[in-house]
Amino acid sequence: MSSQALYRPSETSVKSEPAASNGAPDSRVTPMMAQYIEIKSANPDSLLFYRMGDFYELFFEDAEIASQSLGIVLTKRGKHQGQDIPMCGVPVDRADDYLQRLIGLGHRVAVCEQTEDPAEAKKRGSKSVVRRDVVRLVTPGTITEERLLDPGRANYFLAIARRRVSDTQWCYGLAAVDISTGHFVLSETDGPGLSAEIARFDPREILVPDVIHDDPDLAAFWRETRASITPLSREGLDPASAERRLKDHFGVATLDAFGSFSRAEITAAGSALFYIEKTQIGSRPVLHPPTKGDAGAALAIDSATRANLELTRTLSGDRAGSLLATIDCTVTPGGARLLAERLAGPLTQPGLIQDRQDSVALLVENGDLRDRLRRILKRSPDLARALSRLSLGRGGPRDLACVRDGLFAARDLGLELAITPDLPRELRAAAEQLQSLRTDVADRLSAALAEDLPLLKRDGGFVREGFDQALDELRELQHDSRRFIAALQARYASETGCRTLRVKHNHMIGYFVEVPQNVGEDLLKEPWKETFVHRQTMAGAMRFSTMELGELEAKIASAADRALKIELALFESMVEELLGLSSDIAAAAEALSVVDVTAALADLAVRLDWTRPVIDTSLAFRIKAGRHPIVEAALKREGTPFIANDSDLSGRDAGHILLITGPNMGGKSTYLRQNALIVVLAQMGSFVPAKEAHIGVVDRLFSRVGAADDLARGRSTFMVEMVETAAILNQATSRSLVILDEIGRGTATFDGLSIAWAAIEHLHEGNCCRALFATHFHELTALADRLPRISNATLKVTEWNGEVVFLHEVVPGAADRSYGLQVARLAGLPTAVVERAKAILSELERSDRESPKRALVDDLPLFAAPMRAAPPVEVKADGLREALDALDPDQMTPREALDALYRLKAQR
Structure with a gap:
């Protein structure tokens, strides 16, 4: 529908609530506009959908915002304080489509409906305004409409509270609620774990008390998160009030039956219920009792790692191509959501x-x-x-x-x-x-509901024929009124003996009996005058009404309304039984x-030849013939086999570190990610793409693979890399798995090499974790000779007919070159550029052979001792350069200069 056809003023708005005339003084406000302004002032942070007939109308700034956001025509309606009132509107029957777009853009919408019948308003006076009020607030985290929700994704909003545990530390309570399903989960985490816990729930909306929202240490996080942020005042959000609200909502005297919750968790839960009451306005969703979801019971995965591993979305934000899309073989919407939940929070x-x-x-x-x-x-x-x-x-x-x-x-x-x-x-x-489960209610629903059902209950026609006798009679009366009238006409004709008697209808007197005048004269006498009441005398005919005809007329006139009322009453009865x-x-x-x-994961395992991993509390990490599930699926569509690879990071008291070198496009990043994804799959309870797998439970998973600018925060690629690396080195434990790729490549060679070197030592001596570390700094491979829990691996490459062939096979050892020029040529760099690069590389390699860099590994201590700078590189004496430096051209005659040139040539 074009935007021009989208909106036209409703009849209700024109007839019952006319705007003031143009000649009205500026201070004059129509009753309708006064009502609008009052309701809008109570909902200043929401766009107000103001119901007028078959449209939701918006005025003033709301209209301008909605017009721009939705691409609909902005019109005007009357004046306010001397200015035209901007106005736009959307049809009620298409409101969900526009709500979805507004919510997607981060807006909140207050839906204002008529709360009384227009006929009742008229009783108060011809200019009385129909009463209206906001019946709900629509926010990203509280939508329930089927068309507005992703069937395979939970729609959580997250309430956050905190308590101080020391002068410098806070503990955060989180309450995750999905009112579209009733899920209600509480958890608690420390400051460093807050980001990972929020990422696990992936909420659409986050409720943050003002004091937390304005905390300088967290303000940047709230600004940058993808979720909609809703600040809350502190009023009524203390632990005592929150506990009372929880008890009242679930009708219990104590929360002990639900579990043991901290003060921060209870406060967050109370905030969530407060927000539900505020947004649903009198409606009460079905909520499960709150369950305890300890952060430590789930594998901690921060948002950067989730993005790098593309667990639920690719780096471009698409679901297709993610791990979730690859493994989702569920056949129900609820199963799809549970699969996503288990993938987001693997167990420990x-x-x-x-x-x-x-x-x-x-x-x-x-x-x-x-x-x-x-x-x-x-x-x-x-x-x-x-x-x-x-x-x-x-x-x-x-x-x-x-x-x-x-x-x-x-x-x-x-x-x-x-x-x-x-x-x-x-x-x-x-x-x-x-x-x-009792299913007798399902049998009653089956008996009650028709085959073809309308979308809205107000449309009627959803109760099966034969279920309710009174409803059937009304429907029969409504649909077969002519047959009833014909039957009544035949009976009257038979009783009076008048074969020309007719039952007719007009808009002035409704249904009536018409007979010739001579017959009508008889009907005015006994015994007929008690049955037939004279209404009109026409030329050659007389018209009568009867009590029976009047009752039938009333039944016919009200049959549709009465039928709908019966259906709505039956609907409410069925809903009440279900809610019980x-x-x-x-x-x-x-x-x-x-x-x-469970069935979907089993089907996946059978079709893709996945195996059951061994999971225990050791520090084992042995994978035989592991495969990357996403890449393997993509290659399978092309008919190309995936090259499987082994991995062993096992340790008894501390984890092993595998240092991986090899060419670009050789498969390092794929190898790194596949091992991390196998951990996620294993700990969510799935089989894994490998021949064998033995994994000691991982408590935290960190991945820094790839790099990108974060211009919104003024961070370069290298800065992003360093921030993510810092989080890993500060938080990883001996039970963690760390995946690092190309640390230090975003800065000068020696700076980057130094950072990568120090990071490996810290992982080895400080974190003691299991790690995969890919690098192009070949100098780092010598660390395997010095640090006992480091070993080298490389990606095999071969050359055939002058072409480089990547075998994607991980083998022990270290690479001696990176094949950068070959990759550049494959990428399509101009031939002249590639050839020039070869010449430059040849010259640089020759220079390095003549004046090699001193090996640093023998001179640098391990992480346990302070790192000192590398000694200066000794440069051999150069007689030609010294002779040249000794010359002073300004003091030489032409003859002396020529002699000097011959001497220099002889020295060469």
Whole structure:
């Protein structure tokens, strides 16, 4: 639809609430505009969608913002204080589309609806304004509409609180809530872990108290995060108020049944509930009781590492090409969200990881069961989100059908699992939950709902014929009124003996009986005068009404309204029954998701030949024939095999460091990333792309692969590299896995070499972690002879017919060259540039052979001792240069200059 056709003033706005005339004084404000200004003043930080008839209208600055953001026409309506009032609007039936765009641009929207019937407003006076009020605030973290949500992504908002633990340290409590599904998770972390914990939830919106928002140490973080930031005042956000709010919401006297929570977690949870109350305005979403999600129970992965490894999005921001997109074989929206959640927060407890592996292994071994489960799951819609919309009063008939179909799928899945012996713990718990679910309500929904359902309940027609007798009669009356009138006409004609009697209708007197005048005279007498009431006498005819005809007319006139009221009452009754089972239905939805994720990972393992890794508490890290899942999938589409490689970083008391050298395009970055991704997959409970894998649990995963400017913060590529490296060296523990690529290459050669050298020593002596360190500084390979937990590896390269061939195979040893010129030629540099570079390289290598750099490794101490500068390089005496320096051309005659030239030539 064109922007010109998008908006036209609604009839309601024109007829019932006229603007002031142009001749009105500037101070005059129409009742409608006065109402708008009052409501807008109560919601200054939101765009106000002001309902007028079939449109949501926006005025003043809101109209200008919405017009520019949505690309719709900006018009005007009357004047205010002598100025034209800007105005634009969007149709109510397309509001979701425009809400999605506004929310995506970071706006908040207050939806203002009519709260009374226009007829009631008219009773107060012809110029009375229909009462309106804001019924909800739409923010990025609180949307529930199906069209506004990504079905495979949780829509969390995150509330943050903190408490002081020392003069210099804070502890942060986090409450993550997804009102579209009811998930409610609390966790606590220290300052250094805050970024990683926020990244784990990947919230759409973050609620930050003013005191935290304005903290100079965190202000930059809030400005730079992709999530929408909503500052909150401190009023009502203290621990005591927060605890009372939690108890009142869940109707409990104590929180002990939910777990042991810190003061910071309780405060954050109270802030989250406060925000729900503020935005939902009287509506109460179905929330699960809060669960404890300790930061230490999940593999800590900071936002930079998530981006480098492309776990859920590529570096360009796309889902396609990420690890999540590669492994997502789920068949339900809830399963897709749970898979993303497990990928975002892999476990660190071997026992829980092994429980998940046991379930996957069962379905790997039992292909028939796996296929049956997946066929049932494909019939299951988004049960959790449908239930949430119904609880908030935003659901429709199709949401009832979603719940019905989800309950039937849950019943069938429970029956299938019930006949499967020896279920592992996780699948057994899901089966028990599914088998305990009451599904009789699904049978009633099936009996009540029609085959074709409208989107909105106000459209009616969603109750099945035969379900309610009164509704059927009204529908029959509504649709077959002519038949009823004909039957009544035939009876009257038979009773009066007048074959020309007709029942007719006009807009003046409604339905009436018309007979010839001579018959009408008889109807004025006994016994007919009690039945037929005279209305009009026409030329040659008389018109009568009857009580029966009047009742039938009233029924016909109100049949549609009465039918809709019955349907709406039935709808509310069905919703009420479902909400009475909300906790059981929500648990069933979670169980469906667990089975879906398990079956999907099993299907993935079978199709791609993945294997079950061994996970324990050791510092082992042995991978045989490991593969990069994303790259392998891309190569498979091209019909090219992936070259698998081994990796061993195992250690008894401290981790091993593998120093990797080799050419660009040789596969170093792929090798680094694949080992990190195998850890993530293993600890989320999945099988992994390798022949064998033994991994001691990793507590923190760090990756610095690739580099980019951060111009918004004034950071160069090298500065970004150093900031990320600093975070790694300051936070990695002996249980961490560190992936580093090309540290120090963004600055001068000796500066970069020194930084890379010192970083390796710190990882070896200070962090004692398992690490993969790729570099082009070949000088660093000598460290393997000095530091016991470092070994060298390189990517094999061969040359054939003058062409370089990258074999992508990791082997022990060190590279002696980088093949940069060959890569430059492959990249398409002009031939003249490549040839000139060869000549320069040849000259530089010749100069280096004649005056080689002194080897520094023998002279520099280890990290444990202070690092001292390298001694100056000794330069051999050069007689020709000395003779040349001794000459003074200004003091020489031409003859002396010629003799000097011959002497210099002889010395050469």
